[in-house]
Amino acid sequence: MSSSSMSANISGEPPAVRVLGSWASPFVHRVLVALNLKGVEHEVLQETVGKKSELLLRYNPVHKKIPVLLHHGKPIAESLVIVEYIDEAWASSNGAPAILPRDPYRRAVERFWAHYVDDKFPQGIRVLRGSEAGGDKNKAAEEMSAALQHLEEAFARCSQGKHYFGGDSIGYLDIALGSHLGWVRAVEKIAGVQLLDDAKVPNLAAWADRFCAHPAVVDVMPDADKLVQFTVEHAALLKAVNAPK
Numbered sequence: 001m002s003s004s005s006m007s008a009n010i011s012g013e014p015p016a017v018r019v020l021g022s023w024a025s026p027f028v029h030r031v032l033v034a035l036n037l038k039g040v041e042h043e044v045l046q047e048t049v050g051k052k053s054e055l056l057l058r059y060n061p062v063h064k065k066i067p068v069l070l071h072h073g074k075p076i077a078e079s080l081v082i083v084e085y086i087d088e089a090w091a092s093s094n095g096a097p098a099i100l101p102r103d104p105y106r107r108a109v110e111r112f113w114a115h116y117v118d119d120k121f122p123q124g125i126r127v128l129r130g131s132e133a134g135g136d137k138n139k140a141a142e143e144m145s146a147a148l149q150h151l152e153e154a155f156a157r158c159s160q161g162k163h164y165f166g167g168d169s170i171g172y173l174d175i176a177l178g179s180h181l182g183w184v185r186a187v188e189k190i191a192g193v194q195l196l197d198d199a200k201v202p203n204l205a206a207w208a209d210r211f212c213a214h215p216a217v218v219d220v221m222p223d224a225d226k227l228v229q230f231t232v233e234h235a236a237l238l239k240a241v242n243a244p245k
């Protein structure tokens with residue numbers, strides 16, 4: 001495990017906020033974008049692909065997956081749970097806008113779509129990148145395109161003509177879906193398919209460019225070519241990680 005730090009720690013104490021993560025993980029990107037939006041200094045402890053650090057096994061003994069957020073040593077797992085925690089724990093941080101909508105109905109709608117995203121995207125991406133044995137790539141591409149079509153319509157309803165699902169600023173659903181954009185672009189290259197098609201999902205395609213260029217996102221979201229290279233280098237390991245247990 002290696003560490004990359006945003007904050008110099010002169011006291012010798014571990015930083016108040018640490019993330020067990022990996023630069024390539026979309027679920028980790030969610031946490032880093034949320035921390036950036038709130039202006040929270042943090043340290044990222046990079047896990048090694050195919051190995052699980054002692055810290056990860058200690059702090060996420062149930063799923064043994066990244067991300068894990070450590071706040072003053074207290075662990076929180078599951079990316080969407082962590083994003084909600086960050087929103088609440090730094091509710092009035094530096095005047096940053098809330099991540100979840102205040103209105104309970106809008107909050108429920110965004111949570112519905114975030115669950116939908118996690119139901120469709122990770123699986124589709126695994127199949128298209130070739131790390132799921134026996135996966136049908138044509139079917140996966142069709143299902144992801146259909147999901148993006150639904151999300152194009154959801155964008156119109158949620159954004160109400162503004163830049164993000166969250167309105168004027170990046171919100172919960174922007175983070176939930178946006179975190180997958182690096183891999184969506186990578187599997188477009190790997191599998192030779194077009195998913196974020198300007199002709200079919202014009203609003204979503206424009207949103208994707210805007211999201212990735214946002215200051216809270218730009219240094220977090222890996223370049224598609226780097227993810228393609230990661231896939232090539234770790235093909236066997238990725239298959240093993242995704243094999244039924």
Ligand SMILES: N[C@@H](CCC(=O)N[C@@H](CS)C(=O)NCC(=O)O)C(=O)O
Pocket residue numbers: 024025026027064065066067077078079080241
């Ligand atoms: N539902 C989890 C998914 C996390 C997840 O799948 N993390 C992957 C990295 S992208 C992982 O740790 N995989 C290791 C493994 O499955 O052993 C979340 O949202 O945090």
